[in-house]
Amino acid sequence: MWKLACVVLISACQLAAQSESKSSIEQARVMLLENAWNQAVQAKDARALDTLLAADMVYVEYDGTLMNKAEYLASVRSPPLDPLRIVNESMTVRLYDQVAVVNAVCRENGLKNGKAYSFRERFTDTWIRRGNTWECIASQSTLISPMTLTK
Amino acid sequence: MITTKPVARVVYSAFFLSLVVIILVQSVMAQGDSDAAAQTKIIALEHAWNLAETNKDSKALSAILEDSMVYVDYDGTLRTKAEFLARVKMSTTHPEQEVTESMTTRVFGSTAVATGIYVAKGVENGKPYLRRGRFIDTWALKNGTWLCVASQATPFIH
Numbered sequence: 011m012w013k014l015a016c017v018v019l020i021s022a023c024q025l026a027a028q029s030e031s032k033s034s035i036e037q038a039r040v041m042l043l044e045n046a047w048n049q050a051v052q053a054k055d056a057r058a059l060d061t062l063l064a065a066d067m068v069y070v071e072y073d074g075t076l077m078n079k080a081e082y083l084a085s086v087r088s089p090p091l092d093p094l095r096i097v098n099e100s101m102t103v104r105l106y107d108q109v110a111v112v113n114a115v116c117r118e119n120g121l122k123n124g125k126a127y128s129f130r131e132r133f134t135d136t137w138i139r140r141g142n143t144w145e146c147i148a149s150q151s152t153l154i155s156p157m158t159l160t161k
Numbered sequence: 162m163i164t165t166k167p168v169a170r171v172v173y174s175a176f177f178l179s180l181v182v183i184i185l186v187q188s189v190m191a192q193g194d195s196d197a198a199a200q201t202k203i204i205a206l207e208h209a210w211n212l213a214e215t216n217k218d219s220k221a222l223s224a225i226l227e228d229s230m231v232y233v234d235y236d237g238t239l240r241t242k243a244e245f246l247a248r249v250k251m252s253t254t255h256p257e258q259e260v261t262e263s264m265t266t267r268v269f270g271s272t273a274v275a276t277g278i279y280v281a282k283g284v285e286n287g288k289p290y291l292r293r294g295r296f297i298d299t300w301a302l303k304n305g306t307w308l309c310v311a312s313q314a315t316p317f318i319h
Binding site for chain 1 (some may be wrong): 227229231233234235236237239267269270271272274276294295296297299301303310311312313314315316317318319
C-alpha cells in the first residue's frame with residue numbers, strides 16, 4: 011500500500027514539476043517577445059512587430075491616445091520621437107491559462123527635434139496564446155517620470 | 162436495389178452535410194451568444210467597480226479582483242490587490258463620482274479585455290481633483306466567475 015502511495019506521490023510531484031517548468035518556459039518566451047518588441051520599435055521595423063501583435067489589439071500610448079494595430083504600426087514606422095534605446099526593467103509575467111499578463115518599467119532614450127530625451131513609463135501588456143504562438147491583444151503605458159529634454 | 166443505392170447515398174450525404182452545417186451554425190451562434198453574455202457581465206462588473214470605489218466598499222471590490230491582480234495607477238504607481246484596496250479605503254480621499262465612458266469589451270474565450278475612458282472626481286487631502294484618462298482592464302474567467310487580473314490607468318496629456 012505504501013509503495014502505491016509513494017508512486018502516486020512521486021507522479022504528482024513529477025507532474026507538478028513538469029507543469030511548473032512549462033510555465034517557466036512560457037514566461038521566458040513572453041519575455042523574449044517583449045524584448046523583440048523593443049528592438050523592432052528601435053529599428054522602426056513594423057513588419058517584425060506585425061507578427062507579435064494580434065489583428066484586433068488595442069494600444070494606449072503614455073499620453074492616453076488609443077490606437078488600433080494599423081495606427082500603432084504606422085506610428086512605429088514614422089514615430090514622433092526617434093528612440094535610440096528602449097530597455098525593460100523589473101518585468102513580471104503572470105500566466106492565466108492561455109493568457110499572459112506582463113508588467114514592467116520601460117526606460118526610453120532618444121532624440122526629439124535634435125534634442126536628447128528620456129522618460130520612464132510603466133506598462134501592462136496582455137498576451138494570448140493562439141496555437142503555439144503568443145500574440146499581444148492589449149498594451150498600455152503610463153508615465154512614471156515626465157519626459158526630460160536636454161541639449 | 163442496385164439503382165437506388167447511389168440515390169440513397171446522395172440523400173444520406175445531403176442529410177449528413179445539412180446536419181453538420183446546422184451544428185456548425187448553432188455552435189457559432191452559441192459562441193456569439195456566450196461572448197455577448199460575457200460582454201454584458203464585464204460591463205456590469207466595471208460599473209460595480211466604479212460604485213464600490215465611490216462608496217469605499219473594499220469588500221465588494223475584493224470580490225471582483227483576482228488575488229494576484231496588479232493595478233497601475235494614473236501616476237504609474239504599481240499596486241498589488243491589497244495595496245489597491247488600502248488606497249480605496251484611505252480616509253484622506255473622498256471620491257464623489259467615478260464614471261466610465263466609451264467602453265468596449267472584447268472576449269477571447271476565458272479572457273476579456275475592457276477598454277474605456279474613466280472620469281474620477283472627488284477631494285483628496287482637502288483638495289478637489291478631476292482626473293480623466295484611458296484604462297484597460299483584463300478579466301479572466303475562473304470557476305465560472307469573471308475576475309480582474311490587471312488594470313491600468315493613463316491620464317490624458319495634452
